Amino acid sequence: MNKLLYLLLACPFLLPAQGMWIPLEIDKAQEKDMRNLGFKLHADDLYHPTKPSIKDAICQFDGRCTGEMISPAGLLLTNHHCGFGAIQRLSTLEHNYVDDGYWAKNRMEELPAPGVTAMFVSQIQDVTAFVLLGVSEGLSERDRQSTIDKNIEELKRNSKKETWEEFLIRPFYNGNKYYLFWTVTYKDVRLVGTPPSSIGKFGSDTDNWVWPRHTGDFSIFRVYADKNNHPADYSPENVPFSPKHYLPISLKGVEEGDFTTVYGFPGRTDEYLSAEGLRQTAEVLDPARVNVRDQALKIMDGFMRQDPDVKIAYIARYAGIANYWKKWQGEMQGLKSKNAVDVKKAYEAAFTKRIESNPEWKAKYGNLLPRLDETYRALEPYALAREYYFETMVRNNQLFGSISGQSRWINSFAQNGQSAFAQKIPSVKTAMDAFFKDYRPRVDQAVNARLLQTFAENVPDEAGGAPVKAAAAQHGGYAGLATYLVENSAFADGMRMNALLARSPGEVYAALRQDPGYTLWFAVDSLFQLNNSIKYNELQNRANLLQREYMAAQLKVFKDKKLFPDANGTLRITYGKVRSYAPRDAVRYDYQTDLDGVMEKYVPDDYEFDVPDKLIELYRKKDYGMYAANGTVPVAFIATNHTTGGNSGSPALDARGNLIGLNFDRVWEGTMSDLYYDADICRNIMVDMRYILFIVDKYAGAGHLLQEMKIIR
Numbered sequence: 001m002n003k004l005l006y007l008l009l010a011c012p013f014l015l016p017a018q019g020m021w022i023p024l025e026i027d028k029a030q031e032k033d034m035r036n037l038g039f040k041l042h043a044d045d046l047y048h049p050t051k052p053s054i055k056d057a058i059c060q061f062d063g064r065c066t067g068e069m070i071s072p073a074g075l076l077l078t079n080h081h082c083g084f085g086a087i088q089r090l091s092t093l094e095h096n097y098v099d100d101g102y103w104a105k106n107r108m109e110e111l112p113a114p115g116v117t118a119m120f121v122s123q124i125q126d127v128t129a130f131v132l133l134g135v136s137e138g139l140s141e142r143d144r145q146s147t148i149d150k151n152i153e154e155l156k157r158n159s160k161k162e163t164w165e166e167f168l169i170r171p172f173y174n175g176n177k178y179y180l181f182w183t184v185t186y187k188d189v190r191l192v193g194t195p196p197s198s199i200g201k202f203g204s205d206t207d208n209w210v211w212p213r214h215t216g217d218f219s220i221f222r223v224y225a226d227k228n229n230h231p232a233d234y235s236p237e238n239v240p241f242s243p244k245h246y247l248p249i250s251l252k253g254v255e256e257g258d259f260t261t262v263y264g265f266p267g268r269t270d271e272y273l274s275a276e277g278l279r280q281t282a283e284v285l286d287p288a289r290v291n292v293r294d295q296a297l298k299i300m301d302g303f304m305r306q307d308p309d310v311k312i313a314y315i316a317r318y319a320g321i322a323n324y325w326k327k328w329q330g331e332m333q334g335l336k337s338k339n340a341v342d343v344k345k346a347y348e349a350a351f352t353k354r355i356e357s358n359p360e361w362k363a364k365y366g367n368l369l370p371r372l373d374e375t376y377r378a379l380e381p382y383a384l385a386r387e388y389y390f391e392t393m394v395r396n397n398q399l400f401g402s403i404s405g406q407s408r409w410i411n412s413f414a415q416n417g418q419s420a421f422a423q424k425i426p427s428v429k430t431a432m433d434a435f436f437k438d439y440r441p442r443v444d445q446a447v448n449a450r451l452l453q454t455f456a457e458n459v460p461d462e463a464g465g466a467p468v469k470a471a472a473a474q475h476g477g478y479a480g481l482a483t484y485l486v487e488n489s490a491f492a493d494g495m496r497m498n499a500l501l502a503r504s505p506g507e508v509y510a511a512l513r514q515d516p517g518y519t520l521w522f523a524v525d526s527l528f529q530l531n532n533s534i535k536y537n538e539l540q541n542r543a544n545l546l547q548r549e550y551m552a553a554q555l556k557v558f559k560d561k562k563l564f565p566d567a568n569g570t571l572r573i574t575y576g577k578v579r580s581y582a583p584r585d586a587v588r589y590d591y592q593t594d595l596d597g598v599m600e601k602y603v604p605d606d607y608e609f610d611v612p613d614k615l616i617e618l619y620r621k622k623d624y625g626m627y628a629a630n631g632t633v634p635v636a637f638i639a640t641n642h643t644t645g646g647n648s649g650s651p652a653l654d655a656r657g658n659l660i661g662l663n664f665d666r667v668w669e670g671t672m673s674d675l676y677y678d679a680d681i682c683r684n685i686m687v688d689m690r691y692i693l694f695i696v697d698k699y700a701g702a703g704h705l706l707q708e709m710k711i712i713r
Contacts, residue, residue, distance in 0.1 A: 018642050018677050019564030020266050020572040022172070022179065023047030023055055024124040030562065034575055038259030040655040046263070046573060049123045054657055055571065056244035058263050058650075059118040059186075059223075062086070066264030066650040067118060067221070070249065070659065071708035074223040074241035075192065076118060077692075078649035079664045080200030083219035086113040087194050101196040103702045110190040110222055112234050118189055118223045120243075121571045122165060122182040130155050131169070131178040141545060155180065164230040172565035174272070174544070174551040181570065186241060188224035188234045193702055195219075195695050196612060202598065204608035205319050209326050209668040211589055213636045213685050214598045217664040218692050220705065247651055248710040249689050250658035253629055254637050256591055258578040262641040262663050262684065264650030266567035266574075269674045272551055275344035276373040277543075278675060280380055282335040285387050286328045288458070292391035293325035295450050303443045313438040315607070321396055327671045334672035334681060337584075343676070354557045365553045372546040375539060382536035385459045389528055392455040393521070398444040402435055402491050403521045410518070413509040422505040429501050436494035441486045449482035455524075463532040467523035489517030567644055576640030576679070583669040583681055595619055595633040595691075618698055626713060627694035635691045637661060638683040644674050652686045658712055661686030 021030070026043045047055045061067035065082035069075065080087075084098075090111050091097045104110045131151045135144055156167050161182055168181040194200060199216040207213055223241040226232035254260075273281070300318050304311040335341070348369055355361045393400045409428060413421040456468040456478075468481075475481040486492045490500050490511070500511055512518055554563060582588040599619055603609040618624070624633050643650065643663055652661035663686050666673065670682035693711070697703045 018574075018576070018640070018679060020269070020567050020574050020642055020644075021564050022124065023263075023571060023573050024049075024126070024179070026573065034259075037575065037577060038257075038655045039261075039575070040259075041657055045657060046261075047124070052244040054245060054247070054263060054653070055121060057247050058571065059120045060265045060569075060571075061118060061221075061649055062116050063119075064267075064646065065648045066646065066663075068263075068649075068651040068659070069223075069243040069246040071246055071705075071710075072242060073708055074225075074243065075246075075705065075708055076189070076221040076223055077651075077659075077662060078219060078221065079662065080194060080197075080217045080219045081664070082649045083113075083116075083191070083194060083221065084200075086116050086191060086221075087219065089113075090191060097191075097194060098197055101194055101199075101700065102191065103193040103700045104191070105702075105704075107222070107240070110192050112188070112190050113221065114234070116189040116221070117185050117187055118221075119183050119185040122184055124182075124571070125180045126177065127155060127169065127180045128177045141541065152178075168570075170568055170570055172568065173555060173563075174548040174566075176548060176552045176555065177565070179570070184231060186223045186225060186231045188232060188238050190222050190224060192220040192222050193696065193700060193705065195700065198610050198612050199615065199695060199699075202609065202611075203601070205322050206608050208319075208323060209330055209665060209671060211638060211667040211683065211685060212593045212597060213665065214593050214601060215636065215664065215687070216691055216695050217687055218662055218695075220696070246710070247653070247657070247659040248712055249693070250654055250656075250660050250712045251626060251690055251693070252654075252660075252712065253634060253688070253690065254578045254592070254654075254660060256578055256580060258639075259575070259655040260578060260639045260641055260660070261573060261575045261653040261657075262643055262647060262650045263573050263653065264571070264643075264647045264663065265569055266572050266644045267569055267646030269567040269644055271564075271566055271675065271677065272547070272554065273344070273675060274369060274372050274376065274547075274550065275341050275348055276376040277547075278335070278344050279341045280376055280383065281675060282332055282341065284380060284384055286332050288384055288387045289391055290325060290328050290332070292388065292451065292454060293321055293396060295454060296396040296447050297322055297325060299446050299450060300443060303440070303446070310440055310443060313440055314443065317438065326668065330668040330671035331675065332672075334669055334678070335676060337669075338672070338676070338678045338681070340672065340676040340678075351554065351557055355553075361553070361557060365549075365557075368546065368550055368553060372543065372550055375543045375546060379536070379539040379543060381460075382532055382539060385463050385528075385532050386536055388455055388458045389464065389532070392451040393524065397448055397451050398435075398439060399448055399485060399489065399492055399517055400521050402432075403517055404525070405431075406491075407518075407521070407525070410509065410512050413505070418505050418509075421509060425501055425505065425508065429498070432494070432497050432501070436497070439492075439494070441492050444492065445482045445486040448485065449479045452481060453478040459528075460531075462527060464524040464528040467520060467527065471520055485517050485520070489515055491515065491517045567646065569646060574642045576642070578637060578639045579683070581638070581667070581669075581681055581683055583667075589638075589667075591639075592637045592688075593635045594630075595624075595635060598635060612699075614699055623698060624694065625698055627690040627698070629690065633691055633694050634688040636685055636687055638667065638685055640679050640682065641684045642673060642677050642682065643684040647684070652684075660689055662689070662692065 031043045047053055057069040059067050061078045061082055067076045067078035070077045087097050133151055134147050152169050166183050168183050171178055195216050202215045224238040225241040229242050300314055355365050394404050409424050452468055456465045459465040472478045472481045475484045490496045578591050580591045601609050602611045627633050647663050650663040651659050654660045663684055665685040667683040673682040
């Protein structure tokens with residue numbers, strides 16, 4: 001009982017400061033909680049539906065990150081890794097902005113970034129009552145969703161918006177509440193400045209998810225609008241966007257215990273999983289994912305170390321695979337070290353105790369958790385097979401990943417006819433040309449051999465394992481099978497694929513259907529879809545339904561506690577304090593890093609830890625200008641803000657709403673925060689604004705940009 005009580009008191013769901021809050025829902029009670037932590041403003045300063053507020057400076061950048069306005073003329077600050085796609089597309093052999101950086105000397109030199117967008121939220125409204133009108137407990141899931149869809153369409157028709165606004169309606173609390181967002185999306189976004197990757201990606205894969213961190217992860221764009229300040233497609237006639245609010249930048253720096261707010265668009269969390277659901281993720285699914293990627297990465301790394309050509313071709317792929325491989329390891333360790341499953345059980349015990357004390361709740365929710373746990377246990381073997389399927393046959397396997405990506409097009413011949421099939425051939429050729437640019441058959445052959453064996457050893461025969469085992473036996477083992485596929489499949493040979501795609505549509509289809517890579521993939525996928533996916537989807541839908549009921553029950557049973565909704569890509573506020581942390585015995589990390597640490601990590605000509613000559617010169621001369629603190633330049637700091645993917649590029653604000661940092665990562669020991677937040681070890685990582693302005697001003701010589709900003713010294 002004492003252990004249970006301790007765990008319950010430690011339960012993060014009962015700590016109101018930690019969470020991802022809808023700006024509209026920050027009430028007086030929560031404002032008071034924020035003030036107790038040091039907040040100096042009012043809730044209306046963060047969000048107001050009609051008057052300018054901080055929310056008017058925050059945008060969703062490129063549909064996946066966050067950005068913020070830092071000048072009255074539309075300057076947008078975000079992460080280097082958020083802007084990297086645009087930076088890469090704008091680069092050429094003659095103008096390599098990835099390696100060299102880029103800084104526009106004036107607005108005429110700002111580079112249009114086609115496809116990049118900046119979406120702002122004008123207003124938020126709780127529309128739960130209307131969306132759930134007519135939804136009763138007796139409805140089937142299909143009828144329930146149909147009713148909701150009809151209500152949403154009617155709501156959109158009857159709600160007023162400006163011609164340049166759009167509606168976004170999203171479910172919250174597992175579909176128990178709905179909110180309407182008025183949004184404005186600007187499509188003319190231009191690159192203003194970016195540091196070279198040796199600053200913007202300093203530390204690269206080695207330092208990813210790690211503290212201490214020394215990365216200048218930022219880039220600067222500008223949003224353009226028409227003459228009326230409304231969204232418009234790119235035009236030379238467009239003018240810089242004038243935001244309702246932009247963020248003042250403070251150079252005062254941070255101290256241990258300072259209040260911080262992060263404002264942005266977090267992607268996805270799953271904080272309200274049951275103990276059984278959390279156990280399954282931590283002890284079954286994450287280990288499977290890590291196991292597969294560990295094998296693939298070791299093989300790729302061996303080739304990359306031996307051959308510079310392979311290193312160049314695979315460096316981005318390797319980083320993409322390693323990103324979540326490393327994250328999942330930290331997640332498993334954190335969940336284990338913090339006894340997260342036991343804490344969840346303690347929380348569920350408190351939930352059950354309250355239910356037992358209320359006859360109405362007991363009748364309605366008495367068997368809810370047992371049913372949810374039973375469903376998760378039934379789901380487990382299908383979920384595990386699913387992870388092995390996607391990790392070995394799609395995500396980390398180039399040959400079969402490519403085949404999987406083109407399978408819908410191949411199948412369209414029989415489903416939609418030759419004409420529809422033929423229309424797609426040019427785009428398929430473009431996609432395959434891009435694929436083969438960085439494809440090295442001998443590398444994929446080695447990876448494929450190992451992953452095919454892993455798939456066969458972990459996926460039941462009836463779910464796809466049998467065809468792989470049979471094919472391996474036919475070719476003398478998995479290595480022989482992988483060799484056969486690489487030597488005979490058009491999906492492993494660019495010249496063969498191009499020659500094939502030049503033939504008539506009927507011949508292309510017939511050849512692809514007989515391709516040895518496709519025939520094996522089709523045999524595996526057919527069994528998997530029939531004997532695993534159908535059952536998985538049935539059980540997952542049941543789990544989703546029960547999870548929605550469980551969430552509704554928590555909102556009722558713990559009505560005295562404010563529960564934040566899981567992240568779903570919509571605008572949120574999180575707040576906490578600058579704080580060091582101790583991840584394990586005898587180890588404590590300080591809250592701040594600086595330029596001295598960059599130079600300590602410096603390795604000449606190393607793609608992860610090289611440093612530009614000019615930065616070395618500035619360091620040698622101690623030419624830091626107004627950005628110095630304690631004889632150096634602060635680079636990054638950490639705090640207890642609850643963030644996740646999508647918060648990349650989010651502004652870190654001080655107690656008065658001034659910009660002090662740029663969020664870009666989390667510490668490895670706290671990556672579990674997507675599932676379970678613990679303030680002891682969960683930290684978000686931010687670039688210090690003093691380092692950003694130091695790079696812009698002293699390194700890049702782009703001090704003219706600072707003239708647009710409001711800088712508090």
